[in-house]
Amino acid sequence: MFQTSAIAFTILKFIGAGYLILLAWQAFRAPAATIECEQNVTTSCWKLYLRGIIMNISNPKVSIFFLAFLPQFTDPLRGSITIQLLLLGSLFIISTILVFGSVAVLGGSLGHLLLRSGRKLHILNKIAGSVFLGLALKLAVTTR
Numbered sequence: 434m435f436q437t438s439a440i441a442f443t444i445l446k447f448i449g450a451g452y453l454i455l456l457a458w459q460a461f462r463a464p465a466a467t468i469e470c471e472q473n474v475t476t477s478c479w480k481l482y483l484r485g486i487i488m489n490i491s492n493p494k495v496s497i498f499f500l501a502f503l504p505q506f507t508d509p510l511r512g513s514i515t516i517q518l519l520l521l522g523s524l525f526i527i528s529t530i531l532v533f534g535s536v537a538v539l540g541g542s543l544g545h546l547l548l549r550s551g552r553k554l555h556i557l558n559k560i561a562g563s564v565f566l567g568l569a570l571k572l573a574v575t576t577r
Contacts, residue, residue, distance in 0.1 A: 439577070446572055453569035460562035465555035499525075 489495050499522060507517040547553045 442577060446575060450569040450573040453565045453572065457562045457565035457569065460558050460565060463558045465551040465558065 499518075503518055503521045503525075504514075506521055507514050511517065547557060
């Protein structure tokens with residue numbers, strides 16, 4: 434519908450830009466109070482890991498990704514398609530653990546440094562607001 438209707442596309446585009454402007458406003462007006470992190474976390478890493486697995490297994494986007502993306506890299510002449518898909522899926526899981534694990538460790542380390550300072554949090558809010566505003570402007574001037 435949005436590909437064939439210029440009016441629907443334009444309306445959706447400006448609604449999206451308006452929402453991004455609202456997010457920018459909220460980021461610019463957000464207080465620069467420091468965030469106190471609770472040091473006594475009662476949830477174990479194992480429970481968080483299991484929660485992540487359950488969320489990914491129950492997320493249909495993950496299944497659709499595997500069903501739509503991985504089969505194009507299989508070749509019936511190279512053996513069992515099932516084994517190839519399991520191998521490709523395993524490689525994907527390993528690389529995801531490495532990348533997201535690294536992002537989590539880095540984000541956690543930087544988060545402790547940044548969120549304890551009101552001034553740094555204020556700067557982060559301004560950066561986020563500027564990014565939202567830039568995305569809104571880009572979306573508003575986008576043509577088909």
